Amino acid sequence: LHLDQHLAPGQPLPLTRDQAHYLFGVMRLAEGARVLVFNGRDGEWLAEVTGTGKRGGELTCRERTRPVRMPPDLWLVFAPIKKARTDFIVEKATELGAARILPVQTDFTNAERIRQDRLQAHAVEAAEQCGGTYVPEVEDLQPLSRLLAGWNPARRILWCDESRVGAPAALHGAEPGPWAILIGPEGGFSPAEQARLRALPFVLPVSLGPRILRADTAAVAALTLWQATLGD
Numbered sequence: 710l711h712l713d714q715h716l717a718p719g720q721p722l723p724l725t726r727d728q729a730h731y732l733f734g735v736m737r738l739a740e741g742a743r744v745l746v747f748n749g750r751d752g753e754w755l756a757e758v759t760g761t762g763k764r765g766g767e768l769t770c771r772e773r774t775r776p777v778r779m780p781p782d783l784w785l786v787f788a789p790i791k792k793a794r795t796d797f798i799v800e801k802a803t804e805l806g807a808a809r810i811l812p813v814q815t816d817f818t819n820a821e822r823i824r825q826d827r828l829q830a831h832a833v834e835a836a837e838q839c840g841g842t843y844v845p846e847v848e849d850l851q852p853l854s855r856l857l858a859g860w861n862p863a864r865r866i867l868w869c870d871e872s873r874v875g876a877p878a879a880l881h882g883a884e885p886g887p888w889a890i891l892i893g894p895e896g897g898f899s900p901a902e903q904a905r906l907r908a909l910p911f912v913l914p915v916s917l918g919p920r921i922l923r924a925d926t927a928a929v930a931a932l933t934l935w936q937a938t939l940g941d
């Protein structure tokens with residue numbers, strides 16, 4: 710269970726209505742039951758149900774079962790597509806160990822805005838589901854041009870570029886360190902964006918194979934490729 714509170718031995722953990730509904734209504738837990746909790750910062754902890762109620766209740770934090778496991782320093786930058794597919798990207802990026810998720814507006818992106826809070830909640834659910842102790846931060850939508858203008862060149866960008874068909878996935882031999890994967894929208898990047906990306910020295914274009922993948926497939930493929938070669 711993901712909680713926002715600080716976790717420490719003996720710490721009381723009041724539950725929200727939704728959490729109480731889940732634990733006592735759905736999972737049918739009673740006083741004395743044990744629950745694994747995490748907040749993304751303090752690792753995983755064993756907590757005990759010390760108060761139940763329809764609208765609330767309380768856990769008491771007991772002992773730490775696992776330290777927080779930070780993911781490798783990998784960001785996912787992507788142009789949001791249809792709602793369900795954007796949800797999918799956030800869920801899979803969390804499972805595949807992205808440390809930060811940055812939706813961007815590009816020349817061919819349709820989305821004017823996103824529900825950042827909903828996407829963040831998806832990341833929390835995905836982290837809960839896959840037993841992670843870390844939840845990546847999902848940023849609000851921002852223009853790709855602004856993001857690139859303030860980019861720290863120490864973080865390299867793996868640009869998934871479908872026009873490089875035939876080029877090998879150039880990740881072997883790439884140096885470890887901070888990286889970001891960049892995935893375009895359904896219409897791809899505009900010629901102006903492609904020219905800008907080509908001119909940036911910290912951008913490494915990569916092919917994900919000869920087929921044009923949907924953006925959500927490309928995100929999963931690129932995250933897997935990066936984790937397999939540079940991840941832990």
Ligand code: SAM
Nearest residue numbers: 869870871892893896897916917918921922927
């Ligand atoms: N511009 C393309 C078109 O309409 O022909 C389609 C773009 S594709 C659906 C969406 C994004 O997925 C691309 O911008 C790219 O980042 C990534 N992508 C898809 N297939 C890829 C491939 N074979 N290699 C590298 N990136 C790929």
